Amino acid sequence: MMNRLIYAFELLLLLPFFPFLYWKGKSLREQVQRLPQHSTYLKLSNSHASKRVLVIGESTAAGVGASSPETTFAARLFEASKGDFEVLNLGKNGLKAARLPRLLTHAKPDIPTSFDRVIILIGANDCFKFTPPGKFRKELKAFIEIFEQLDSTQMVFIPAIAPVNHFPAIPALLRFFLGVHRYILNKEIYRLSKNLHKLYFHDWKTSFTDEFFASDGIHPSDLGYEKMAEEAYRFIKG
Known part of the structure; x- marks a missing residue:
């Protein structure tokens, strides 16, 4: 209930600024440096792997901001596990929670159907689109329930949404509203x-310092992905 009230208050605050923010967002899309995706699909494994991990999600899963496939979140996670994880990665730039099932479905039968761990990197685009919290929750819950029903999946791990309120390329006023929506989601x-x-x-x-971000001021850098992967590994290694 409280989250819905905060969302309503956010919309009231947002309304007077909407024309300016819409114009600013449109011009920002034209100005921001376009960086390539390096891990729309990756499979990393060796003969010693004892756990299978699925990484799926938006641009952070797609490796935008990394300098190569070897420095993406998935690759750094595999590296942090010292080969104990078989990592399968599916990422798509611009993805919202509603499109997660489609991303997974379109990958089959190229990937296995069972996973010990699932990492979902999602939410930044839902912040940019100001997806209503109830809709976001419903869409995300429907996707998670796919893995809730699988006996093989022991954990579904969702870290906090990418720090949209810290993106250096985003103007301060827009960062404020994105930060509020990030909190809500x-x-x-x-x-x-x-x-x-x-x-x-x-x-x-x-810490989301300047070094955490790539040259576009939005996505993680190689260092950012390394920090994310190491922190995620410590949580899910089990």
């Missing part, structure tokens, strides 16, 4: 984690 993920027994939510502990 993170609360929805946290609420889900209290009701779905396999779901774990984690708030990032890393």
Whole structure:
């Protein structure tokens, strides 16, 4: 209930600024440096792997901002596990929570159907689109329930939404509203984690300094992905 009230208050605050923010967002899309995707699909494994991990999600899963496939989140996670994880990665730039099932479905039968761990990197685009919290929660819950029903999946891990309120390329006023919406959507993920027994939510502990971000001022750099992967590995290694 409180989250809905915060969302209503956010909309009231947003309304007077909407024309300016819409114009600013449109011009920002034209100005921001376009960086390539390096991990729309990756499979990393060796003969010693004892756990299979699926990484799926938006541009952070797609490796935007990394300098190569070897420095993406998935590759760094595989590296952090010292080969104990077989990592399968599916990423798509611009993805919202509603499109997660489609991304997974279109990957089959190219990937296995069972996973020990699932990492979902999602939410930034839902912040940019100001997806209503109830809609976001419903769409994300429907996707998570796919893995809740699989005996093989022991954990679904969703870290906090990418720090849209810290993106250097975003103007301060827009960062403020994105930060409010990030807070709202993170609360929805946290609420889900209290009701779905396999779901774990984690708030990032890393510092979002300038070095964390790539040259576009939005996506993680090689260092950013390394920090994210190491922190995620510590949480899910089990």
